[in-house]
Amino acid sequence: MDPVTHGLIGATASQSFADKRSFRVAAFTGLASAMLADLDVFLGSASDPLLNLELHRQFSHSIVFIPVGALIATILLWWFVKKYLTLKETYLFSLAGYATAGLTDYFTSYGVLLLWPFTDTRYSLDIISVFDPIFTLGVILFTGMAFYKRKQLFAWLALGWAALYLLFGFTQQRKAVEVARQLANQNQHEINQLIVKPTIANNWLWSIRYVAGDSLYSSGVKLLPFSEPEIFPGEQTALLNWQKEYESFRGTTLYNDIARFSELSGDVLIRHPNHEQVIGDGRYSMLPITLSPLWGIEVDTTQPNQHVEFGTYRDANEEVRERFLEMLF
Structure with missing residues (x-):
């Protein structure tokens, strides 16, 4: 998730068991600890562009690393909070905040190495966008009320809101998966790999990608409550062998x-x-119906012993923005 939401959820986790005396300092500790895990974006090598991608959401987001990450957060924060918290309290609040980092990213796409170092498999539920303003606004409202009034009730309401929204995302994804299977059946395709994700900043316009044979197919579907799914036909392209x-x-x-x-x-x-x-x-593009990748590697066969270059290809021109808003609303 985006850093702001990460921090707010970490603050809420710490607030959920803090007393009035330590409530606001606990929120600060949880917020900072939750954001600490994403400092892995600064890890990498200028000579090996893919190393940064491999390290992002890797060990720092692993379940095994949570106690270590909390300890690092405690060491970094202790000098700021020692007037208000004991060392034990600082660690417990850091632990609660840091534990939310990998788990919240798990609900989004791209994947998290939750079980590193036992496996290099990236796990993701794909039920919420990396940035979803409705989700974040709800968390801001309840977490802010908790901070202002120093009451655990609002912290628990924030966690309840997050749980309900994620449950809504899960039900939306199930509907999108069913639409994807219907589309494949209509086209007499046997799905080898299915990828269903919400598009950016919302939870009702979904991207559908599936692999059938040696090709990748895309489409979009809008899922509004009490309405029939609205399907947007997409593109087809060959997978690269x-x-x-x-x-x-x-x-x-x-x-x-x-x-x-x-x-x-x-x-x-x-x-x-x-x-x-x-x-x-092929899993990501600006529009759910297109197969124009957001990022990729540039292959130079004249220099086979050099690392490839990694680049982003986001083209949010006016036509793309208008088409996205047209599908969204």
């Missing part, structure tokens, strides 16, 4: 980097339609 296409480069840095990016992209690799040398992550 990178193992075959780059077989002659096996053992090189180039080949290994493509393999790494394939793993990070859930093995859904496609050519970028506007950049011939770019291999993109």
